């Protein structure tokens with residue numbers, strides 16, 4: 413399933429339907445992504461299960477992956493909502509858009525092995541390369557600049573977008589919350605890919621996907637998570653982000 417085609421005006425959008433120029437100018441005019449099959453590498457973890465659960469409940473077809481297909485199937489059965497679990501390579505091959513939700517330590521090796529399956533697709537990287545010591549969380553230096561740029565270097569035929577860094581898995585998995593309020597900063601070098609990912613974020617009630625720059629800025633988003641973790645610890649919350657002055 414591709415995401416080209418029907419562009420749906422967002423509620424409240426002033427853009428006229430079918431006006432390609434207006435669509436390019438109106439940042440709220442995003443593609444219809446309801447038909448996309450979303451795969452999640454490392455989908456047995458907190459973040460992967462949380463995103464998978466919320467996207468599936470929003471009506472998206474979701475495949476969660478694992479290094480062990482049986483573990484993925486068990487996690488999917490627990491989540492319900494039509495989520496299917498398979499080995500990471502099968503998920504990468506079957507999905508239209510793939511989210512990498514593995515620890516930074518396993519990120520490069522996993523993606524390098526999936527380059528062929530991911531060619532021509534969008535890879536959404538939410539990996540935060542962080543270290544932890546007695547003073548809390550801190551950003552790790554990544555040779556390529558950021559985890560997302562590392563993904564782009566390993567996947568030259570894939571459109572890499574960085575997003576979902578600041579969304580708390582605890583909130584995503586807490587179904588007493590009908591809405592997971594927060595803005596998802598989306599960065600990448602391909603406008604149609606960033607629009608697709610912004611639209612996907614917007615499928616989760618309470619969330620907005622906000623275009624926030626090129627892939628070369630991804631390190632800032634990844635590092636900011638260390639600050640949010642400090643907020644969480646100090647105030648005993650699961651903090652996220654809201655971008656102000658975006659009238660909508």
Ligand SMILES: NC(=O)c1ccc[n+]([C@@H]2O[C@H](COP(=O)([O-])OP(=O)(O)OC[C@H]3O[C@@H](n4cnc5c(N)ncnc54)[C@H](OP(=O)(O)O)[C@@H]3O)[C@@H](O)[C@H]2O)c1
Nearest residue numbers: 454456457458459478479513514515518539540577580581
């Ligand atoms: N947790 C959050 O609130 C949150 C929020 C925003 C972003 N993130 C980012 O999302 C990513 C996943 O976070 P998480 O909390 O879900 O992590 P996690 O639970 O520690 O790991 C997620 C999954 O990755 C797989 N995995 C672990 N080590 C691996 C390796 N060396 N190679 C390949 N796969 C491996 C495991 O699945 P299998 O053993 O089944 O393969 C695991 O269930 C991290 O990069 C994190 O920075 C997390």
